[in-house]
Every structure is written in structure tokens, then in C-alpha cells.
Amino acid sequence: VCGDYVGFFALGDDRLGIALGDVSGHGLGAALPMIEVRSYLRALVGRVVDPAEILAAMNDLLVHSPTPRFVTLMVGSLDERSRVLRYASAGHQGYVMDKRGEIDLLSSTGLPLGCVRDVEYSNGMERMMHPGDVVLLPTDGIQETLSPHHDLFGTKRMLDVVHKNRSLPAADIIAALHAAALRFAQGAEQQDDIAAVVVKFG
DSSP states (O other): OOSEEEEEEEOSTTEEEEEEEEESSOTHHHHHHHHHHHHHHHHHTTTOOOHHHHHHHHHHHHTTOSSOOOEEEEEEEEETTTOEEEEEEESOOEEEEOTTOOEEEEOOOBOOBTSSSSOOOOOOOOEEOOTTOEEEEEOHHHHTOBOTTOOBOHHHHHHHHHHHHTTSOHHHHHHHHHHHHHHHHTTOOOOSOOOEEEEEOO
8 A cells, every 4th residue: 555556568469568656655645646647657558658658647647636736657668579669658668678788767757646737758768678688677665775974775776776686576576675764774763755667578
């Protein structure tokens, strides 16, 4: 029960849809608007396949929501035949790490959802995925994990964990990230919801 969302769905023939979202706030108060986001997204992906068009339609729905919240959302489309990754992002960012450890940033391509009407979203640069590539889509809860001394876990530590474990399966990379954040917190109270998607290419 939280304000983070992870979803996988079909986007037409041979294309896997991936979504990662984060509603402002956390816990139960953010969970209810996220249920609304999830419902809208599931309704849209059956008839809209372009990531940028999905975000534009989502924004039109959320800006008129009776429970307005700002939402960051990244929607990706992975063509299983061509291995091309396409994405659009409303205020969210992700990372692609190749087998050598080189990192490309998947930058935001538009405003968070629910802020203003009639926002135009664009798709980010397409990327051909190769064996050994790792896609990481985190919510900010990982980077903002606090130590007892109020230090942030941060993006560098997060990417270092992925780099160290990039040869492992996706589930093991997720487990390593979670374990590293817990060790860093040393029992300190979790400040925000945490979610991440890792896609590993064989």
C-alpha cells in the first residue's frame, strides 16, 4: 500500500510495456490516487501504444481528477523483435548500463502529470538494447534513503550497486539494491515509498 507503481503490459504485437510511477506523498494517502493512475493506464494501453501519447492522455485525465496529485510516470516500450527501447517520461528518469558499465541517462521528456492542462509529451531517444545491458527505473525512495546521520544514499551509490552486480539476473540486482539501502539506513525509519524496475538483456 503505497504511492509507487510498477506495471508490465502488452503494447500491441511483440512489444512489452513497462511503467514506473510515483505519486506525491507516500503511504496510504498516496496509494488511493495511485490506484486511479493504475486504472487509467490499464484502460489506455489497450488502445494507445505510443509512450508519449499515453502520457498526454493520462495527463488530460489526471488534471481533472477529484483527488489531484502530481505524478511522475515513465512509460517504456520494448520491441521483442528489434530489441529497440522507446520511452516517454513525465518528470521521471531512468538509466541504461551496458556490460562495460557505461551509463546512459533516460531523461524526463515532459512535466509531471496532473500539473497543467494540454501538455505535449515527446518520446526520448530510441535505444537498441544489447546482451548484458541493464535498464534501471527507480523511484526517488532509493536515492533518498537516509542514514542515521541524515546522509542520503544518493544516485552514485545506487548506480555503484548496479555496476557491481550487473552480471547477475535482474531479480538479484533488485535484491542487491534493496539490501544496500537497508544497510545504509542502519534501522532508521524509511522516509518514502521505494520501488524499482530492472530489465536485464541476455
